[in-house]
Amino acid sequence: MKDFKGKIVFISGGASGAGLGQAKVFGREGMKVAIGDVREDALENAKKELIAFGIPEKDILAIKVDLTNRKDYTACADKIEEVFGGPPHLLIQTAGVNSFGPVEASTFDDYDWVMGVDLNHVVNGLVIFVPRMIKAYAHKTEFWVAATSSGGAWMISPTCAPYDAAKAAVNSLMYAYNQALEPYGGGATVLCPANINSNIGNAEKFRPANLKHTGYHVSEGTMATLRSIHATGIDPVELGEILKEGIENGRVIVLPDHHPENWPQQLRSYSIQEEALCLTAAERKAAAEKQAEERRKMFEEMMKNAPKDGSAPAPRPMWGTPEGGEVFGKAREDLDWVDPANRFEKK
Numbered sequence: 001m002k003d004f005k006g007k008i009v010f011i012s013g014g015a016s017g018a019g020l021g022q023a024k025v026f027g028r029e030g031m032k033v034a035i036g037d038v039r040e041d042a043l044e045n046a047k048k049e050l051i052a053f054g055i056p057e058k059d060i061l062a063i064k065v066d067l068t069n070r071k072d073y074t075a076c077a078d079k080i081e082e083v084f085g086g087p088p089h090l091l092i093q094t095a096g097v098n099s100f101g102p103v104e105a106s107t108f109d110d111y112d113w114v115m116g117v118d119l120n121h122v123v124n125g126l127v128i129f130v131p132r133m134i135k136a137y138a139h140k141t142e143f144w145v146a147a148t149s150s151g152g153a154w155m156i157s158p159t160c161a162p163y164d165a166a167k168a169a170v171n172s173l174m175y176a177y178n179q180a181l182e183p184y185g186g187g188a189t190v191l192c193p194a195n196i197n198s199n200i201g202n203a204e205k206f207r208p209a210n211l212k213h214t215g216y217h218v219s220e221g222t223m224a225t226l227r228s229i230h231a232t233g234i235d236p237v238e239l240g241e242i243l244k245e246g247i248e249n250g251r252v253i254v255l256p257d258h259h260p261e262n263w264p265q266q267l268r269s270y271s272i273q274e275e276a277l278c279l280t281a282a283e284r285k286a287a288a289e290k291q292a293e294e295r296r297k298m299f300e301e302m303m304k305n306a307p308k309d310g311s312a313p314a315p316r317p318m319w320g321t322p323e324g325g326e327v328f329g330k331a332r333e334d335l336d337w338v339d340p341a342n343r344f345e346k347k
């Protein structure tokens, strides 16, 4: 898809972080921008930010919607047609949440919340929008679907399992839709970032009341640590530009990184991970050590290249904690079947 001007884009999770960056980028291209998010206050702020960014108010539609609720999401799709006169030409599903803890500590609520948003909302959007998009646009004008997945789709971790599983499934779906939509004149792109300067570190604060029973240790301190890591991530507008370039060039998968010169490095670390899954425990240990060494070197390189004048936050290794922060990814202290090494311990 190359021509965006005057067309309609819908961005799920568009009130914050990566989604808001995408709204700015495609709005700047002259698209009518609909954003859907569950947080009303964030939607209002996002609308103001979009206007300040230069997007005309008449071209912005902010919809409060719980994307995991199919009735709600269908009503959101109807609203876009009612206001903008048709379904989106470009669908970007970016809403997401994350929660960290040992997979063996995971509760149904942990799975239902993370996979509900990160996978099921993408399924909901595809089922709701794609038939409408084909009927309205096939062989007439360009249309495209995209989703924001994650490097987690490959970097499968025992402390991020529901998230990684959801993202791997999203990748798989997007490869399928790319092939399926091609005969209609459409296509699909999946964006797999490593780290974004967004608000996802606060996601636990907005976990729905009916899904709050977690097996993980979550605290202000773990959220502070996550926020400090995400503060070193890629700028959402820069990320939106990278996605736009991917869509313009019909790429199925887009792998951005904070430092583009590290792309081969990042790809290499994914393939080390994939290889590791076929190995014995001893071979896996050696591969993990090799990967840790590569990451350490990459971090040293990032530190060397980081601006020293305070114009950007200093890079922080994944294994560090800021002041007032706490290690994340531990189980609740009371889960007596979880290995003590994986359990939060009160000091």
Ligand code: NAI
Pocket: 012, 013, 014, 015, 016, 017, 018, 019, 036, 037, 038, 039, 042, 065, 066, 067, 068, 094, 095, 096, 097, 117, 118, 148, 149, 150, 151, 192, 193, 194, 195, 196, 197, 198, 199, 200, 201, 203, 206, 230, 233
């Ligand atoms: P963010 O927290 O800034 O934005 C996510 C938005 O999704 C929030 O505004 C939130 O209210 C919304 N949302 C959550 N549940 C919802 C629901 N049920 N219905 C409607 N809206 C809902 O986070 P960020 O980082 O911008 O996340 C965007 C995407 O990027 C996510 O899919 C995330 O998994 C992915 N990602 C993020 C990375 C990062 O380092 N932050 C790295 C790789 C991928």
